Amino acid sequence: MAATERLTVLVTKAQKAQIAKQAKNGNLTMGEFVRRAAQAYRPDEDDTLLEGLLDQVKKTTQEATAAIDSALAYVAESNARIERMEAKARSKKVSGWR
Structure with missing residues (x-):
């Protein structure tokens, strides 16, 4: 033994x-x-796994941020388009009363 x-x-x-x-x-x-x-x-393996996870979190965060920015831009464009349509409708309504 x-x-x-x-x-x-x-x-x-x-x-x-x-x-x-x-x-x-x-x-x-x-x-x-x-x-x-x-x-x-194996502490080195844990560090390697955590670094990989951190890289993935950073990448996913960047993708999510880009998607949110795109959605916000779309909403802003849509709001501007609606405002133009409402303004046009208001001007037709006002000119129709004259």
């Missing part, structure tokens, strides 16, 4: 209960669960 060493980790009561629950759900001892979790932890 390979030589082993003991590692003491301080956790809160709630953290210990959560670790115990997860270990039990995985049919693992708490020690084996913590070992596997530590070996699986």
Whole structure:
């Protein structure tokens, strides 16, 4: 058997209960669960995933902003067109009374 060493980790009561629950759900001892979790932890991968997510959020935000700007321009053009039509109708109404 390979030589082993003991590692003491301080956790809160709630953290210990959560670790115990997860270990039990995985049919693992708490020690084996913590070992596997530590070996699986890759902070660089998390950073890469977060950077990719951030890039996607920026891209989507730019697309949404462009779509909103386009919609607002369309509404402004529509409002101007309606105003012209109403002004024309008012002028016909006024000139019809003379």
